[in-house]
Amino acid sequence: MKEYKIEGLSCASCAADMEEKIKKLDHGESAAISFNASKLKIDEGANISKVKKILASDGASLITNEEQHDHSHTHNNKLKLFLGISTGLFLLTIIFEASFPNILSVIFYLTAITMSGYQTFIKGLKNLFRLKFNIDTLMTIALVGAISIGEWKEATLVAILFGFNEYLEGLGMEKARKSMEKLLKVAPKEAVLIKDEVEKVVPIDVLQKDDIVLVKSGEKIPSDGIVVDGISSVNEAAITGESLPVEKEVNAEVFGGSINNEGVLKIKITKAFEDSSLAKILHLVQEAQETKTPTEQFINKFAKYYTPFIMIISVLVMTLPPLFFGGTWGTWFYQGLAVLIVGCPCALILSSPIAIVSGITRNARNGILVKGGVFLEQLGKITTIAFDKTGTLTKGEPHVEKIVEYDNRLLSIAGAVENKSSHPIAKAIMKKVEEAGAGFSESDEIKTLSGRGIEATVDGIKYFLGNEKSIEHLNFNEEVLRDIDELKAQGLTLVIVADLEHVLGIFGVSDEVRQESKAVMDKLRQAGIKTVMLTGDHIQTAKKVANQVGVSESHANLLPEQKVEKIKTLNENGSVAMIGDGINDAPALAVAELGIAMGKGTDSAIETADIVLMQDHLGKLPSAISISKKVNKVIKLNISLALGLKLIALLLTIPGWLTLWIAILSDMGATILVSLISLTILIENKVK
């Protein structure tokens, strides 16, 4: 598959038409044109010059590779110029019509018509011969009809309207796309590589893991890495949406694409640029524009039936009154033409894409990655959000607070087992083991008891490590029971270490609640969203965290599969989103209607989730929801505006009041309104 940029795509339905034609070429079956992204994906084997011809027949063109970037406005600029001239000619002629010889007015009108309407006209004629009825066909018939009854003024206006519509469609989408492209521009281009103490400027793609790069103040950090020398504050807004600078010193993690504010940093690259967080974001954002939402699909289908339907109405309006109700042919022919113009579904088709691209862009600016219009639409309809506890509501950086030791092998066994685990708790225990300088040997036959703990063999002896559920083979003695209760009462998470006969000891672990959790829960509640906490931890810790953050509901002692069940039950009473980091909650993320992954979560969680919180921060979640709600509202408003104006125009035919003027203005007005309303989504609302 190869991907090309297309320029000059003027409307979604023309894009769909061209896609159909391209699909008929050899190797073209899999071709897909995305109007939102202005892109064509096509099999490598396809004949590109034929593709170009098809695109050219509708006034669009293909950009091979980096052929050009700035050309995307040339189409629109030409259109603008032509429109300007023809509008001028038009105005001039109506003002001076009385003093002009008739033939001169006609010439002026004709010139204006040709300049703004010739493309539509050619397309329309072609379609007419193929008996294909789309917008261009409608407009062409209306144009010819108006000329045939000598309505030059109206004919000119129809042509100008059409050019104008095309211009606006292009402009609205371009604005939305521009704003997205600006986002993509943050990708760094070069880096200063330090090799054998020599500095060398290299392109980003040659950087490899473990390379050391130098980043001076004001420069962009080339890829994800770790600071090995220097202190500075860094602006990570491009990745996380957080515009406050973040202090970085030795051993701090940094993201590619963030900007080094003042100091000089030496950074050890941990990921090649193509695997970095930024590259992932850019890729996902681009992909996101390409999926069609159900609403969009519906509108496109609707437009397919709407246009022929209007043509039939128009024929009926032209013929019925004169045939059966004694109307004059001339009057009703004119009315019928006006109805044809009402048949242009431009505003309707445009009601959704600009809004969606704007919404995805707004969220991306906040470090929230919505992987497609569909998910944006869903996010706006969510009624319940389920949160995993560890790593989501809490920081996921637990530390061991208490150690109860019954057997001096405790630390070395814990070390042997936990050093194989990626669970945040395992890291906390490893830290204690290392601090104590306890040596540990290798463990094997490791079995992860998902949501409970780990089973493993060390030096031929079998050990169990985890919460009570992982040690079901033992009856705890009184001392152990008392200690367990005491640790639980303090709201600590338990990690019990045992062999087949004895308990070796217990770790009491605690994880701080994220600073923003409480405020986010409050905001979600105000927005009418139910918040639910799901955790594999025991009830006391669950209660403590639930109280601290203020969730509406909490469920403890859940195994991963029980989290799935809970999500399913919640799903029955509304739309549920699940947020987690992918550790012991990946199945729940997958079954929820909307899966939201934390930015520091497992790679697979980030890959499969529908939305990713890149900054590993819940803070912007409420605003993402309100953006989505706004997008949904805008789309609804757009659809009702587009259809409402048409309906009013159609109703005007009953008393015979519909003029070509009204038809044209209602059409133009709808397109302008729809584009403008959609672009308001891009405007950031400072009041939170």
Ligand code: ADP
């Ligand atoms: P949460 O639902 O809060 O994210 P998990 O489902 O990941 O928690 O884990 C549930 C419980 O299982 C933990 O509180 C801990 O007691 C135990 N556990 C799971 N994996 C491990 C591990 N690798 N090391 C220690 N304890 C573990």
Ligand code: MG
């Ligand atoms: Mg978890």
